[in-house]
Each structure stands twice: as C-alpha cells, then as structure tokens.
Amino acid sequence: MLAHGQTPTSSPGTDALEGESARADAAPVLCLDGVTKYWGWKRRGTPVLSGVDLELFGGTATWIGGRNGAGKTTLLRLAGGLLAADEGEISLHGLSPERQRRRYQRMIGFLSAGDRGLYPRLSVTRHLRLWAKVAFVPPSDRGAAVDRAVARFGLEPLLAKRVDRLSLGQRQRLKLSLAFLHDPELVLLDEPGNSLDEDGIALLSTALSVHTARGGVAIWCSPVGEAGPLPFDRRFVIDSGRLLIDGA
Amino acid sequence: MTVLRLYASAALGIIQRDAVLFFSYRLRAVTQVVGLCFTLSIFYFVSRLVRSDVLGSPDRYFAFVVVGLVIMSVLQSGFTAPQLLRQELVAGTFERLIASPLGAAGAVLSMLAFPMLYSCLVAIAGLVYAKIVFDLSITWSTAPLALPVALLGGLAFGSIGLLFTASVIALKQAAGMNWVIAGLTLVGGVYFPVSLLPGWIRWASEVQPFTPAVNLLRHLLVGTPLPESAWSELLTLLGFVVVLVPLAIGLLSFALKAARRSGTVLEY
Numbered sequence: 081m082l083a084h085g086q087t088p089t090s091s092p093g094t095d096a097l098e099g100e101s102a103r104a105d106a107a108p109v110l111c112l113d114g115v116t117k118y119w120g121w122k123r124r125g126t127p128v129l130s131g132v133d134l135e136l137f138g139g140t141a142t143w144i145g146g147r148n149g150a151g152k153t154t155l156l157r158l159a160g161g162l163l164a165a166d167e168g169e170i171s172l173h174g175l176s177p178e179r180q181r182r183r184y185q186r187m188i189g190f191l192s193a194g195d196r197g198l199y200p201r202l203s204v205t206r207h208l209r210l211w212a213k214v215a216f217v218p219p220s221d222r223g224a225a226v227d228r229a230v231a232r233f234g235l236e237p238l239l240a241k242r243v244d245r246l247s248l249g250q251r252q253r254l255k256l257s258l259a260f261l262h263d264p265e266l267v268l269l270d271e272p273g274n275s276l277d278e279d280g281i282a283l284l285s286t287a288l289s290v291h292t293a294r295g296g297v298a299i300w301c302s303p304v305g306e307a308g309p310l311p312f313d314r315r316f317v318i319d320s321g322r323l324l325i326d327g328a
Numbered sequence: 329m330t331v332l333r334l335y336a337s338a339a340l341g342i343i344q345r346d347a348v349l350f351f352s353y354r355l356r357a358v359t360q361v362v363g364l365c366f367t368l369s370i371f372y373f374v375s376r377l378v379r380s381d382v383l384g385s386p387d388r389y390f391a392f393v394v395v396g397l398v399i400m401s402v403l404q405s406g407f408t409a410p411q412l413l414r415q416e417l418v419a420g421t422f423e424r425l426i427a428s429p430l431g432a433a434g435a436v437l438s439m440l441a442f443p444m445l446y447s448c449l450v451a452i453a454g455l456v457y458a459k460i461v462f463d464l465s466i467t468w469s470t471a472p473l474a475l476p477v478a479l480l481g482g483l484a485f486g487s488i489g490l491l492f493t494a495s496v497i498a499l500k501q502a503a504g505m506n507w508v509i510a511g512l513t514l515v516g517g518v519y520f521p522v523s524l525l526p527g528w529i530r531w532a533s534e535v536q537p538f539t540p541a542v543n544l545l546r547h548l549l550v551g552t553p554l555p556e557s558a559w560s561e562l563l564t565l566l567g568f569v570v571v572l573v574p575l576a577i578g579l580l581s582f583a584l585k586a587a588r589r590s591g592t593v594l595e596y
Contacts (some may be wrong), residue, residue, distance in 0.1 A: 117591065119590075119591050120590055120591065120592075128591075141525075154578065154591075157594075160427050161426075162423065162426050162427055162429065162588065162593065162594065163587045163588050163589075163591055164585070164588040166589070181427045181431060182331070182431070183429075185427060185428055185429040185431065186429045188427055190423070190424065190427040192420060192423050192424070194420070195422075196419060196420025197419070197421055197423060197424055198419075198421065199345065199349060199419070199421060199519040200419075201349055201352040202345065202348060202349065203382070206344075206345070206348060209341070210341045210344070210345050211340075211428075212422075213337050213340070213341030214336045214338045214341055214353075214424075214425065214428045214429075214430045214435075215428055215429065216334045216338065216344070216428075216429040218334070219337065258424070269585075
C-alpha cells in the first residue's frame with residue numbers, strides 16, 4: 081500500500097497492458113467509446129475531451145491525472161451520467177446513461193471535489209439515511225448499508241453532529257461514505273484525498289480495496305503528482321483533451 | 329419492491345430533509361404564522377371601512393379577503409421550487425441528486441411537496457385564527473371539499489413553479505417570477521372581486537388558474553356566491569391542471585436534457 085501522494089513503483093502503462101491481456105475474454109464494466117465533449121451549444125473551439133476511449137474491467141482501480149482544467153472532472157461527470165457526451169457512447173454493464181438512466185445511476189457512486197455537496201444543517205445520520213433512500217437502497221437493506229458506511233469511514237463519533245460543525249476532513253469522510261453507501265458497481269472519486277488525514281487516507285484505501293475485491297470499479301482523479309494511496313491497475317493522464325496512458 | 333415504491337420512499341426522504349432544514353431555524357415557523365395573523369388582523373379592521381355594493385357587509389368582505397390571502401399563500405408555495413433549486417445548485421448538493429437514481433426531475437418534483445404541505449398547515453392556522461378572533465363564518469358542510477380543490481390548485485400552481493424551475497436550469501434565473509405573482513394577485517381576485525376590474529384587463533382573470541381555484545375555495549369555505557356554476561369553475565381549474573402539469577414536466581425534462589448536453593446543468 082502506498083502513502084498518499086506516493087507514486088507506485090511498477091512501471092506505468094505496463095500494468096495496464098498486462099491487465100488487459102488477462103481480461104481479454106471478460107466484458108468491460110465501463111466503456112467510453114470515442115467520447116467528445118465541448119462546452120456550450122455550438123460545439124465550437126477546442127473540445128474539453130476529444131475521442132476518449134476507455135474500457136474498465138471489474139475489480140480494478142484506475143487513476144486519472146492531469147493539470148488543472150485538463151478535463152478530469154468533466155470525464156467523471158460524463159461517466160457519472162451528470163453530463164451528456166457530444167459524440168461517442170458511454171455504457172456501464174451495457175446500460176446507457178441516457179436510455180436506462182435509473183438503472184445506470186443505481187450503479188454509480190459519485191464524489192465531487194471540494195467540501196460542497198452537503199447540507200450544513202443536517203446531521204451526519206440524516207445525510208446517510210437520506211442518501212440510502214435517494215440511492216434506492218431497498219428499505220430492508222438500508223439499516224445495514226448505513227451501518228457499513230459508518231464503520232467504513234469511522235463516522236461513529238460524528239453521527240449526531242451537524243455538517244456545519246464538522247472539520248473539512250470529517251466532511252470529506254462523510255462525502256466518501258455517501259459515495260460508497262449503496263455498494264455501487266462504479267465509484268467515481270474526484271480528488272478524494274482532499275483534507276483527509278493519515279487515518280482518513282487509510283480508511284479510504286481500505287474501502288477501495290474492499291470495493292475492487294468484490295468486483296467493483298473505481299476511478300480516482302487528482303492533479304498530476306497526487307497519485308493517491310493505491311497501486312492502481314491502470315494510470316492515465318488527460319492532456320489537450322486526450323486520454324493518454326501515464327508515462328507513455 | 330416496486331420501482332414506484334422506491335421513488336416514493338426517495339421523495340419522502342426529500343420531504344423529511346426539507347422539513348428538518350426548515351425547522352432547524354426554530355423561529356421561522358412561528359414568524360410565518362404570526363405574520364399571517366397580523367395580516368388577517370389588519371384586513372379585519374380595513375374591512376370595517378368597506379361598504380361595497382359588490383360584496384355587501386364588512387363581514388362578507390373580511391371572509392372574501394381572508395380566503396384570498398390564505399389561498400394565495402398556499403398557491404405561492406408552488407413557486408418556491410425555483411428558489412430551492414438555486415440553493416441546491418449553489419450548495420453543490422444538486423450534483424449528488426442528478427447522479428442518483430431519483431434523478432434531477434424526481435428531486436425537483438419532490439422539492440415542491442414540503443412547502444405546499446407546510447403552507448396548507450399555515451393556511452388552516454390562519455383560518456382558525458380568523459374564526460376564533462374575528463368570528464369568521466365558515467361553511468362547515470362544504471369546507472372538507474376545499475381539500476381536493478386546494479390540491480388541484482396546488483397542482484396548477486406547482487406546474488407554473490416548475491416552468492420557472494426549468495427556466496433556472498436553462499437560463500440560471502427565474503426571470504419574471506415576482507411579476508407573475510404580483511400580476512396574479514392583481515387579476516386573480518385576492519383583495520377584491522375581479523368584476524371590479526376594467527373590461528380591457530378582465531380577460532386576464534380568466535386565463536390563469538388562480539381565479540377558478542380561489543372562487544371555488546371561497547364558495548366552499550365561506551359560502552361566497554360563484555360567478556359561474558361550481559362545475560364550470562371546477563372544469564376550468566381541471567383544464568388548467570391537465571394542460572399545465574404535462575407541459576411543465578415536459579419542459580423541465582427538456583431543460584435538464586439540454587443543460588446536460590451543453591454542460592451547464594451544474595452552473596449557477
């Protein structure tokens with residue numbers, strides 16, 4: 081296990097090729113095929129993302145880096161069904177975010193960057209219960225799902241606290257617990273290490289390991305130089321709208 | 329577990345969230361009720377000055393304006409969705425809702441529920457206050473029928489609120505919403521009968537759902553005579569609901585789809 085910010089010792093790109101040959105006969109979980117995204121209606125100028133192809137298989141964690149404004153968040157939002165691609169296709173287990181939206185979104189866990197995205201006057205418990213409902217966790221499983229989320233990110237001492245009384249790191253842990261709460265197939269993490277201390281990074285690392293061990297897929301986006309705590313199966317960078325194998 | 333039940337459960341979660349957030353400001357509920365009681369008190373004393381051939385006695389004007397005010401507060405609550413959506417966008421919480429199976433449209437529709445339910449309770453409190461303090465004459469035999477009519481009116485006004493919500497998603501502002509509310513107050517017969525309006529503007533009282541809703545509710549709650557038959561007013565209101573609800577949901581879905589395509593769905 082690597083410390084936060086440390087670079088894996090394995091040669092970048094080699095892992096990806098080996099992984100691909102090992103999974104040659106398996107169907108990818110997430111597929112991006114020729115995805116292009118412009119800002120605005122008119123599709124003028126340079127696209128944010130251009131012809132992105134990506135296939136991610138079950139049980140893998142992928143790191144995507146890039147400079148500020150490179151298009152990492154846009155890529156996550158496209159994969160998460162928040163934005164629609166101008167060109168190309170996106171599918172998760174063969175489902176389209178456009179045509180099978182509800183089933184697609186049930187399989188997504190999404191963490192946005194920054195400390196926004198929480199209700200300041202709601203307690204941690206209420207956030208977890210609300211998200212269990214909004215994520216369509218069946219009522220019989222909600223209690224267990226919330227308990228797992230609490231244990232996964234060490235939220236027990238914070239349950240009754242309102243979000244506006246939490247530190248930034250505690251808020252980040254709550255946001256992470258919401259992303260993992262419904263045991264999604266695909267976890268999309270935008271700068272997940274923000275504000276986390278060593279314990280928080282360790283909890284996140286364990287959560288990711290458990291997630292990939294049960295066949296889940298994870299994408300971790302962060303600026304170049306913040307590679308995250310895991311020996312990722314694949315590593316990419318976004319440069320000039322293109323997704324490139326890191327180090328290639 | 330059917331999908332419908334999962335949607336209902338998620339919507340209930342949003343309603344609970346809105347209730348907890350609303351009541352976390354402890355004086356907010358009290359000030360709203362007290363504010364309405366003050367307004368009703370002022371209009372009681374204003375009504376003592378009214379000697380109108382159109383409405384008759386001061387008591388009849390008071391009954392007329394009380395129902396207009398409480399119903400306006402209920403129907404106005406349908407216009408809170410655009411404001412709530414803007415708050416969600418600024419707070420970054422809408423992102424999570426779009427990424428959920430409930431979806432943006434489901435979340436926006438759920439956001440309408442708590443303000444409308446709460447405003448109904450405030451309206452009932454206002455009527456009880458007017459009854460106890462000013463001896464407002466309530467027609468108990470027909471008053472229960474006011475509930476389904478208020479629901480229809482709420483649907484019609486919630487739809488107009490959704491149209492403005494679609495505008496917030498597409499244009500990042502609910503342009504003209506306050507003008508619409510002010511205009512409805514003028515031509516909808518909140519403070520005075522629409523028959524007093526000059527002929528050239530009276531048509532405006534017939535092309536929006538507030539007038540038939542408030543006419544019916546006044547008739548059911550305090551026995552104010554209807555300008556048309558009850559069925560005619562009901563069908564007019566129903567017609568607005570049948571047209572406005574699908575139109576609003578369709579435009580909201582279109583605005584969301586367009587904003588996801590243009591990349592502006594999370595901008596504010």
